[in-house]
Amino acid sequence: MYEVVKAEKLTPDVTRLELKAPHIAKKAKAGQFVMLTVDEHGERIPLTMADFSAEKGTVTIAALEIGKTTKKLGTLKAGDKMFSLVGPLGLPTESHKYGTVCCIGGGIGLALMYPVVRALKEAGNKTISIIGAKNEKLLIYEKEIQSVSDEFYVCTDDGSKGHHGFVSDILKKLIADKRDVKMVYAVGPIIMMKVISNITQPHGIHTVVSLNPIMVDGTGMCGSCRVIIGGETKFGCVDGPEFDGHKVDFDNLIARNRRYMAEEQISLKKFQEGK
Numbered sequence: 001m002y003e004v005v006k007a008e009k010l011t012p013d014v015t016r017l018e019l020k021a022p023h024i025a026k027k028a029k030a031g032q033f034v035m036l037t038v039d040e041h042g043e044r045i046p047l048t049m050a051d052f053s054a055e056k057g058t059v060t061i062a063a064l065e066i067g068k069t070t071k072k073l074g075t076l077k078a079g080d081k082m083f084s085l086v087g088p089l090g091l092p093t094e095s096h097k098y099g100t101v102c103c104i105g106g107g108i109g110l111a112l113m114y115p116v117v118r119a120l121k122e123a124g125n126k127t128i129s130i131i132g133a134k135n136e137k138l139l140i141y142e143k144e145i146q147s148v149s150d151e152f153y154v155c156t157d158d159g160s161k162g163h164h165g166f167v168s169d170i171l172k173k174l175i176a177d178k179r180d181v182k183m184v185y186a187v188g189p190i191i192m193m194k195v196i197s198n199i200t201q202p203h204g205i206h207t208v209v210s211l212n213p214i215m216v217d218g219t220g221m222c223g224s225c226r227v228i229i230g231g232e233t234k235f236g237c238v239d240g241p242e243f244d245g246h247k248v249d250f251d252n253l254i255a256r257n258r259r260y261m262a263e264e265q266i267s268l269k270k271f272q273e274g275k
């Protein structure tokens with residue numbers, strides 16, 4: 001059992017939990033994820049870590065409450081126990097010294113972007129961050145990301161804060177201004193990562209995306225998280241979750257992530273009806 005040290009709502013639909021897990025915190029690196037089960041009868045879901053502290057012995061996760069399990073997560077309070085937590089899983093972000101890097105995040109992806117920008121900054125890179133959300137109220141991890149960024153841009157779809165438009169608009173401008181961006185990192189909605197990868201490809205800018213395929217075991221055994229990378233089948237859990245954005249078959253990923261939509265809706269309905 002894993003104790004919830006702190007629970008808070010970042011937005012009405014996003015919960016952040018800090019969990020006591022010293023053995024995971026000790027080994028965790030930016031870009032890695034954990035598999036968690038809220039209670040004995042719950043499903044296993046992967047969540048990329050939003051933070052970790054070896055000193056405190058805690059890992060932090062942030063979840064958008066859209067399905068049964070993430071809604072259950074949202075009910076946890078400090079002092080509650082989580083049934084299981086496995087990790088750290090997946091490969092860490094390759095935080096080399098590239099020079100100037102541009103990290104782009106959207107929606108819940110902003111939570112996992114924070115440790116990645118921090119790791120890239122610690123590796124000696126100049127960090128440009130572009131963050132986006134539908135509106136100002138849905139922007140999360142803004143202060144944290146800004147604190148590790150040399151240059152920082154905010155975008156909202158409705159113009160309530162920062163640039164009125166998409167994160168890709170700012171990236172296009174940086175490229176047009178001939179900024180010497182050596183690496184682009186994108187995490188967020190699949191369609192956003194696809195657009196970013198399509199923008200950087202003709203310019204030959206190395207682009208890394210953090211994928212979110214459906215996972216079951218998270219250890220390379222079940223094949224549920226198959227993704228197509230450069231025409232080859234890879235497993236998101238052990239070969240990723242980060243991949244070369246120019247090689248990802250995004251349309252296949254979108255189709256595979258929709259596989260269980262009907263079942264997920266039934267499960268959520270039953271949960272909301274208290275069954």
Ligand code: FES
Nearest residue numbers: 216218220223237
């Ligand atoms: S989640 Fe089962 S192989 Fe990746």
